Amino acid sequence: MATRGVSVTNKLREALLGGEYAGGTRLNEVDLADSLAVSRTPIRAALSTLAAEGLLEYRPNSGYAVKSFAAKDIEGIYVVRANLEGLGARLVAQQGLSDLHRGLLHKVLTESEELQNVEDWNDEVSDVWRDLNDRFHNTLIEASGNSHLAMMLRKSRAIPLLNQLKFRWFDLGTLARAHDDHCQIFAAITGGQVVRAESIASEHVYRSGQRIIEHWRKMDTRKPVAAAKARAA
Amino acid sequence: MATRGVSVTNKLREALLGGEYAGGTRLNEVDLADSLAVSRTPIRAALSTLAAEGLLEYRPNSGYAVKSFAAKDIEGIYVVRANLEGLGARLVAQQGLSDLHRGLLHKVLTESEELQNVEDWNDEVSDVWRDLNDRFHNTLIEASGNSHLAMMLRKSRAIPLLNQLKFRWFDLGTLARAHDDHCQIFAAITGGQVVRAESIASEHVYRSGQRIIEHWRKMDTRKPVAAAKARAA
DNA sequence: CCACGATCGATTGCATACAGTTGGTTCAAG
DNA sequence: CTTGAACCAACTGTATGCAATCGATCGTGG
Structure with a gap:
């Protein structure tokens, strides 16, 4: 089995591509951590990866938001x-x-x-x-x-x-x-x-x-x- | 000023593009942390970002290596x-x-x-x-x-x-x-x-x-x- | 001499505690 | 009522300790 970080990344990516989060939604780290039953560490890794992939937008000290497409x-x-x-x-x-x-x-x-x-x-x-x-x-x-x-x-x-x-x-x-x-x-x-x-x-x-x-x-x-x-x- | 994670990412990216690391080099988290005078956390964030950008390759439980181009x-x-x-x-x-x-x-x-x-x-x-x-x-x-x-x-x-x-x-x-x-x-x-x-x-x-x-x-x-x-x- | 396996060191993965920042709210002055 | 500033709560940023995994080395049996 892969690391938690990787599997969280995949789960989140799937959710994003499936349209489960509206564009612009801010993703709260602790909420995600709770709902996926892991700590914030793998969550943060996943978010940073997905941001680099272009599915999320990152603002320092503010967090990650779902990128919206016009x-x-x-x-x-x-x-x-x-x-x-x-x-x-x-x-x-x-x-x-x-x-x-x-x-x-x-x-x-x-x-x-x-x-x-x-x-x-x-x-x-x-x-x-x-x-x-x-x-x-x-x-x-x-x-x-x-x-x-x-x-x-x-x-x-x-x-x-x-x-x-x-x-x-x-x-x-x-x-x-x-x-x-x-x-x-x-x-x-x-x-x-x-x-x-x-x-x-x-x-x-x-x-x-x-x-x-x-x-x-x-x-x-x-x-x-x-x-x-x-x-x- | 930006967060450490961001500035580390930029520094590392510049180093990679400048060719300071030979292709295939494994990047050790603690070494990088020491040389940049930060903890492993922002280092890990940077590495994961750069991997998603395609400059590094990631292997679970093994770490990050500089991608080499033939x-x-x-x-x-x-x-x-x-x-x-x-x-x-x-x-x-x-x-x-x-x-x-x-x-x-x-x-x-x-x-x-x-x-x-x-x-x-x-x-x-x-x-x-x-x-x-x-x-x-x-x-x-x-x-x-x-x-x-x-x-x-x-x-x-x-x-x-x-x-x-x-x-x-x-x-x-x-x-x-x-x-x-x-x-x-x-x-x-x-x-x-x-x-x-x-x-x-x-x-x-x-x-x-x-x-x-x-x-x-x-x-x-x-x-x-x-x-x-x-x-x- | 070779092959296989156990052990050990080194390195990454993860959780958590604490520090710093943001932006929203409240309260007071104009 | 509006404006502004101080305050506060919620969240992200960072450091660190411990657990888990990997790969290499050494040892043992064939």
């Missing part, structure tokens, strides 16, 4: 992410796929294909698709062999609430389109179509971002209230 | 950085420069122009040019208004030893070429030449990366020795 921030993040995923696809197309990674990607696509037959959208389908989508993108980046790129993308994906939004609000039509994009990216890569691989991958992510931002804007109207209340508390 | 890593980082700087230039070209940022960039270029008249390359020139170069790139990214992009680039630039290498090994010819690139990027941006701005900026960084990697390879032969020795100590 629609504009999400837009900026997705512009970057689209670029980076495009770069990843380009690199893979250039240097070719190893048998291992080709197999993994093919498996994802096969399983995604099966998902096309479902009749209506529900939470279970959403979870399965999220897993498949993550696997596709992660495998692709891993295949690029660029660990720094992988790290950057990991950070670009770590946005609170995002996973919930992204997949709960999906529908079968969007799913079909996304799956088709994946297939086209895969085809472009195996066919050595470097520019095309980059374009499709980039556009695929960008489009996904547009959907998110649209929904995010709807939430932004009532969010400042919660944030302000949290800040006041 | 030539391949540098290459990967520069591929990403070239793409991101290109993106930044493109964004700025698209949305136009504010008066403030246009002024700042113009000032940098004017000062750089003066630097073209120096007769030979020395440490002072190197320092001045490093400052000008940093200001140009930082201002450009700031002008894009994308804070996430700025954060990513900050991380892509934070590589130990890099600043030393980059500018000590420069020469007047390379300086002239780099300055010219900056001018062209500026011209493309003010002229709204979106694609051109992106291309030049990206290529400008990529080329700089090539130079670094070349020199890095020369060091890599004797580096593993130092790293192994440090690991043993």
Whole structure:
């Protein structure tokens, strides 16, 4: 088993990404320590780590607060992410796929294909698709062999609430389109179509971002209230 | 004055970026605490932060070690950085420069122009040019208004030893070429030449990366020795 | 001579006590 | 009623002691 510090970090990260704390919420060390049944020491370690990861904001002598993202921030993040995923696809197309990674990607696509037959959208389908989508993108980046790129993308994906939004609000039509994009990216890569691989991958992510931002804007109207209340508390 | 934790973090970060610790060196908490005249607590906070920033590697129950970068890593980082700087230039070209940022960039270029008249390359020139170069790139990214992009680039630039290498090994010819690139990027941006701005900026960084990697390879032969020795100590 | 295992030193992990800072509240003066 | 300053409570910052873990060394058995 890992140290308490590490496991607290993971628990907190999950909670933050799951959107359990509203943006702007101040995190009290003793409360966290009590609720997680550890002392303040591992809590502080976790908070400092998560701040460096960009999920929290730190103010000396004041503590840590949950970073809040406005629609504009999400837009900026997705512009970057689209670029980076495009770069990843380009690199893979250039240097070719190893048998291992080709197999993994093919498996994802096969399983995604099966998902096309479902009749209506529900939470279970959403979870399965999220897993498949993550696997596709992660495998692709891993295949690029660029660990720094992988790290950057990991950070670009770590946005609170995002996973919930992204997949709960999906529908079968969007799913079909996304799956088709994946297939086209895969085809472009195996066919050595470097520019095309980059374009499709980039556009695929960008489009996904547009959907998110649209929904995010709807939430932004009532969010400042919660944030302000949290800040006041 | 900031807390000890923060100032220790800054001191250590500077030391790491300055290349004071060989890659692979294990950082002993009590030694650091003694040499910086603080207790282990702020040291631990700093280490955890720097690990999350990617300058150190953490292994539970074993501690922190200075991350070492092979030539391949540098290459990967520069591929990403070239793409991101290109993106930044493109964004700025698209949305136009504010008066403030246009002024700042113009000032940098004017000062750089003066630097073209120096007769030979020395440490002072190197320092001045490093400052000008940093200001140009930082201002450009700031002008894009994308804070996430700025954060990513900050991380892509934070590589130990890099600043030393980059500018000590420069020469007047390379300086002239780099300055010219900056001018062209500026011209493309003010002229709204979106694609051109992106291309030049990206290529400008990529080329700089090539130079670094070349020199890095020369060091890599004797580096593993130092790293192994440090690991043993 | 080699392989395996126990022991020991060194180092990190964690909890806790205490010090310092912040910002909010209260009280008094204008 | 407003303003300001002193006060206070709550929280974070730091030091330190002890527990737990790891790796190396030494010893023992094959």
